[in-house]
Amino acid sequence: MPDTLPTPAARTALIIGATGNFGGHVLAALVKRGWTVRALARDPVAAARKAGQRMPVDWIAGDAMTGADVLAAARGCDVIVHAANPPGYKNWRGLAVPMLANTIAAAKAVGARIVFPGNVYNFAPDAGEAIAEDAPQRPVTRKGAIRVEMEASLRAATQAGARVLIVRAGDFFGPASPNGIHSWLFSRRKGRVTAVQAPGPADVAHAFAYLPDLAETTARLLEREVDLAPFEVFHARGHVLGGAQGLAESVRRVTGQPRLPITAFPYPLIYALAPFVELFRELIEMRYLWRKPIALSNAKLVAFLGEEPHTPLDAAVRATLSDMGCLDEAAPVAGARPVMA
Structure with missing residues (x-):
């Protein structure tokens, strides 16, 4: 690796999965810092329309399942943000692993660093509320085992000259993230939140990651490229709340509905339909995350950056609800970071 690296304004990133939750927010954070950003999409016009972004992004036609397409898009890039996920949780092994x-x-061919969003699926239910980067990875689910396998392949790639940055966090929520956890925890009707569903007990700690904060964290880490090891993992703590109850209390404050119902998650219906709906089977498999307290320690991240970017909970929830069209006013909130320029 060279002793000096290009300034951020001269650096180029390829985003794979730019219309998704993590990819879209990291894209915005890098553009804000003057990076040249490319985005791979099977239909660039449709992807740009879906992203709704008014920023200088070079949308490139290609398929993440086609190696030649990825290589062509990556030429000249310093970073590849791998944020692609199989749609609807379908065929995880058949799609996620080859992508x-x-x-x-x-990345090995062009000398780029891979950025990969990690999650807590890698850890056992008793891993605790302050999981460090070097904690044993003992998944208890099929998808967790696949995630461990994917991270192992990333580590192995560094032995062949690649560089990797894994940023691990809890459940995503935030504006411009239609697949965030809020999309299925918040019940809505006619533009108003009518209830918040609780998939687990209120006294069980659960980690939530506000996407603008996570993107800010990722961008700051990339600005410290010269200080990063070939294989780096950082844990972001985010908001650790009492299950969905803590999120619901914030929704009550933000919407001015102190009696907003907190309802039980419809697990009986989910179990009944699971044989026919793959997403429901995934929800059942990951139910343990709401029954046991699992959260991440950000000690390494804070020591490296000096802080973890952290938007206050109510400001983060307000920005999320505003983006969903669930608030009467759409005024920006102090402390919330806009996603789109």
């Missing part, structure tokens, strides 16, 4: 393999091959 990542294509990114790894391209």
Whole structure:
């Protein structure tokens, strides 16, 4: 690796999964810092329309499942943000693993660092509320085992000259994230939140990651490239709340509905329909995350950056609800970071 690196304004990133939750927010954070950003999409016009972004992004036609497409898009890039996920949680092994393999091959060929969003699926239910980066990874679910396998392939790639940055966090929520956890925890009717569903007990700690904060964290880490090891993992703590209850209390404050119902998650219906709906089978498999307290320690991140970017909970929830069209006013909130320029 060279002793000096290009300034952020001269650096180029390829985003794979730019219309998704993590990819879209990291894209915005890097553009804000003057990066040149490319985004791979099967239909660039439709992807740009879906992203709704008014920023200088070079949308490139290609498929993350096609190695040649990924390599062509990655030429000249310093970073590849691998934020692609199988749609609807379908065929995880058949899609997620080969997509990542294509990114790894391209990164090794062009000398780019891979950025990969990690999650807590890698850890056992008794891993605790302050999981460190070097904690044992003992998944208890099929998807957790696949995530461990994917991270192992990233670590192995660093032995062949690749560089990797894994940023691990809890459940995503925030504006411009239609697939965030709020999309299925918040019940809505006619533009108003009518209830918040609780998938687990209120006294069980659960980690939530506000996406603008996570993107800010990722961008700051990338600005410290010269200080990063070939294989780096950082944990972001985010908001650790008492299950969905803590999120619901914030929604009550933000919407001015102190009696907003907190309802039980409809697990009986989910179990009944699971044989026919793959997403429901995934929800059942991951139910343990709401029954046991699992959260991450950000000690390494704070020591490295000096702080973890952290928007106050009510400001984060307000920005999320405003983006969903669930508030009467759409005024920006102090402390919330806009996603789109």
